[in-house]
Amino acid sequence: MSEAGNDQAETxxxxxxxxxxxxxxxxxxxxxxxxxxxxxxxxxxxxISDSPGEIEGVEVLSPRSPANPARRLIVQxxxxxxxxxxxxxxxxHVHFAWYLRAWMVLLLDCRPLVVSLMGxxxxxxxxxxxxxxxxxxxxxxxxxxxxxxxxxxxxxxxxYDLIGQxxxxxxxxxxxxxxxxxxQDASDLRQQHGLTHEQFVILFPKSLIPxxxxxxxxxxxxxxxxxxxxxRLVITDDGADPAYKKRLLGQIEELGIGEYVxxxxxVPHSMxxxxxxxxxxxxxxxxxxxxxxxxxxxxxxxxxxxxxxLPNYAEVVTHGENVYLVDYTPESIxxxxxxxxxxxxxxxxxxRKGLETVRREANFPDEVSRMEAMxxxxxxxxxxxxxxxxxxxxxxxxxxxxxxxxxxxxLRGDH
Numbered sequence: 001m002s003e004a005g006n007d008q009a010e011t012x013x014x015x016x017x018x019x020x021x022x023x024x025x026x027x028x029x030x031x032x033x034x035x036x037x038x039x040x041x042x043x044x045x046x047x048i049s050d051s052p053g054e055i056e057g058v059e060v061l062s063p064r065s066p067a068n069p070a071r072r073l074i075v076q077x078x079x080x081x082x083x084x085x086x087x088x089x090x091x092x093h094v095h096f097a098w099y100l101r102a103w104m105v106l107l108l109d110c111r112p113l114v115v116s117l118m119g120x121x122x123x124x125x126x127x128x129x130x131x132x133x134x135x136x137x138x139x140x141x142x143x144x145x146x147x148x149x150x151x152x153x154x155x156x157x158x159x160y161d162l163i164g165q166x167x168x169x170x171x172x173x174x175x176x177x178x179x180x181x182x183x184q185d186a187s188d189l190r191q192q193h194g195l196t197h198e199q200f201v202i203l204f205p206k207s208l209i210p211x212x213x214x215x216x217x218x219x220x221x222x223x224x225x226x227x228x229x230x231x232r233l234v235i236t237d238d239g240a241d242p243a244y245k246k247r248l249l250g251q252i253e254e255l256g257i258g259e260y261v262x263x264x265x266x267v268p269h270s271m272x273x274x275x276x277x278x279x280x281x282x283x284x285x286x287x288x289x290x291x292x293x294x295x296x297x298x299x300x301x302x303x304x305x306x307x308x309x310l311p312n313y314a315e316v317v318t319h320g321e322n323v324y325l326v327d328y329t330p331e332s333i334x335x336x337x338x339x340x341x342x343x344x345x346x347x348x349x350x351x352r353k354g355l356e357t358v359r360r361e362a363n364f365p366d367e368v369s370r371m372e373a374m375x376x377x378x379x380x381x382x383x384x385x386x387x388x389x390x391x392x393x394x395x396x397x398x399x400x401x402x403x404x405x406x407x408x409x410x411l412r413g414d415h
Contacts, residue, residue, distance in 0.1 A: 018375060019044045021087040021110070023102055024095030026053030026060050029269040030118070030293065031095045034174065037368045048083050048101055050076075073402050080104045091375050094141065097121040098130070100401070103137040106144055106394045109386045112378035115145040116172070119290030122158050133401035139163050140394065144386060146378055149371070152291040154312030172371065173291060173316075175362030181300035186278035193234070193262060195278070200231045200341055203279035203303075205267070205294050206286070207239035208248065213285040213328070215251055220333035222255045228341050231260060234279070238266035276301035281340060283307075285328065291316060295323075296362040299354035304347060306336055316361055320346070322353040 020038055024031035026049035039045040039057030046059040053060055063079030066072045080101045084092075085108060092110040094102045098121040105113060122138065124130050130138075142148060142163050149172040150156045156169055187197065195201055206212035214235060224231050237245075252261050267275050272294075276282060282298040283306040290312065298305050299322070307313060309325040317323040324340060326332040340347045386394070 017042050017044065018090045019088065020046075020091045020093060020375070021084070021089035022047045022058075022093045022095060023105065025049055025099075026051060026055060026062070028095070030174065033177070033364070034095060034116075034368075037364070038372070041368075041372065046087060046089070048080065048087070050099070050101060073406055076100065077104075077398070077402060081107070084108050084110060090379060094145075097138050097141050098124065098134065100398070100406075102141060103394070103398055103401075106137070106140060106386065107391060107398065109391060111383050111385075112146040112375075112381070113144065113384075114147045114149065114375075114378070115141060116149045116174075117151070117155055117159070119151065119155055122155065122162060123288060123290075131401075131405050133397050133405055137394070137397050137401060140397075142166065144384065146381070146384060147374060152312060153315050155290050170374075172367055173296070173362045174367050175364045176293075176296045176300045176358055177364040178300060178359070181273045181276070181297050183302045184274055184277040186274050189274050189278045193264065193278075195232060195234075195262075198230055200228065200280045201278060202231065202233045202281045202283055202337065203275060204233065204235045204283055205238075205272070205275070206236075206284050208235070208237060208245050209239065209241045210244055211287055213287065215248060216285050216328060216330055216333060217283055218248060218251055218255070218257070218261065219330035220337065221257055221260055223330065223334040224337050225257065225260050227338060229260075231337070231341070232262060233260060234262045234264060234275075236265075236267050236275075237263050272297055273301055276303050279303050281306055281337065283333075283337075285333070286310075289313070296358045299358040299362075302351045302355050304340060304350040304354060306333070306340075316357065320350070322350060322357045324350060 020043055022031065022035045022045060024047065026032070026047060031047070032055050035045050035047050035058045036055050045057065046061060047055065049060055049062045052062045061083045063076040066075055077100065081104060084104055091112055091114060092105055093114040093116065094105060095116050096102065096118050097115055124135060139162050142159060146168060148159060148166055148169040150159065150169065151173050153171060156171060159166060159169060190197065204214055204217055208214060217233065221231070221233050252258055276298045280303065282294065282303050284292065284294065285308050289310055295305055295307070305323045307323060307325055308328055319325040324336050326336040
């Protein structure tokens with residue numbers, strides 16, 4: 001079994017179980033699913049997270065969290081270092097590349113190192129994220145990774161733009177577990193929310209922040225209900241930007257469509273199959289995106305998706321076949337929804353082909369088996385090593401990040 005910072009590792013035959021050290025947030029549903037599945041296959045899995053929590057079969061480790069923000073950063077730095085040194089794992093797997101806990105694997109040269117990107121961790125220009133130190137550390141993590149996985153070719157191209165070619169990068173959607181996400185009877189859930197069987201329900205499952213542009217859908221609704229007054233828009237009140245939500249409420253009041261819009265509390269992920277089944281259509285209008293998990297979740301539940309016409313969706317979806325694409329205008333959104341309501345054959349065709357797509361492209365158990373096989377391949381592969389001076393530079397950049405980026409924020413009281 002290999003230790004952090006040690007480039008010599010015992011090769012494991014495929015029948016042996018692994019010790020996997022995952023680095024990610026225990027609060028992230030994708031990290032929960034990805035770690036739980038390997039524990040379920042008999043591997044020993046620990047997760048180094050920013051906060052405490054529980055995942056069945058997984059040992060969750062988290063740093064201390066003093067009340068003082070400046071002291072908290074130093075304590076976290078020390079604790080991440082300590083936890084990684086004690087992990088003694090066969091595989092180190094970073095989920096989300098933009099975080100202190102992820103960069104710490106470079107300081108200790110943890111190997112073999114897998115980095116699974118989620119999109120927002122490297123689209124930092126679009127998200128207006130970070131400064132010199134954090135951007136350098138993220139790029140260095142990608143350069144040093146023994147294997148990079150990305151959900152889409154769009155993300156892979158973004159990696160090439162950041163660091164040039166990488167010898168071992170692969171597209172891995174991870175996808176949906178069909179045992180969890182499938183069409184279900186949600187009639188009782190409709191009744192709970194005061195929705196009738198006859199109403200056409202549009203679900204907006206994204207956070208209420210400007211990035212996802214729910215105001216466009218609300219603006220479109222005014223035109224839709226003139227022709228189809230049985231339409232209802234259900235918006236999950238998840239991660240709301242208070243100022244943006246206030247703007248949305250004012251927009252709804254101004255348009256006089258309050259009776260057609262229903263805000264519901266944030267939905268636990270375990271309930272999402274039922275909410276996708278409750279819906280007749282799932283819609284999102286993000287300004288930028290990778291391949292969103294919600295896209296495949298809705299497909300698995302045989303509910304058509306409506307999305308903006310972003311080029312990076314094209315590797316999986318085709319307009320009018322397994323998804324309905326529209327422009328970023330209320331008029332285009334309204335026309336698309338009216339079309340799907342009125343053209344039942346098109347609607348059912350998109351639902352059927354969406355299910356075929358998720359079974360073919362995004363089957364979670366199949367992807368886990370593929371990842372497991374790549375773990376074993378990495379144990380047999382020649383091991384990279386970060387030189388002493390490079391690791392010293394990593395340490396200096398982490399120090400710069402703590403002092404000049406997060407440290408100053410902490411002293412100002414920013415969160």
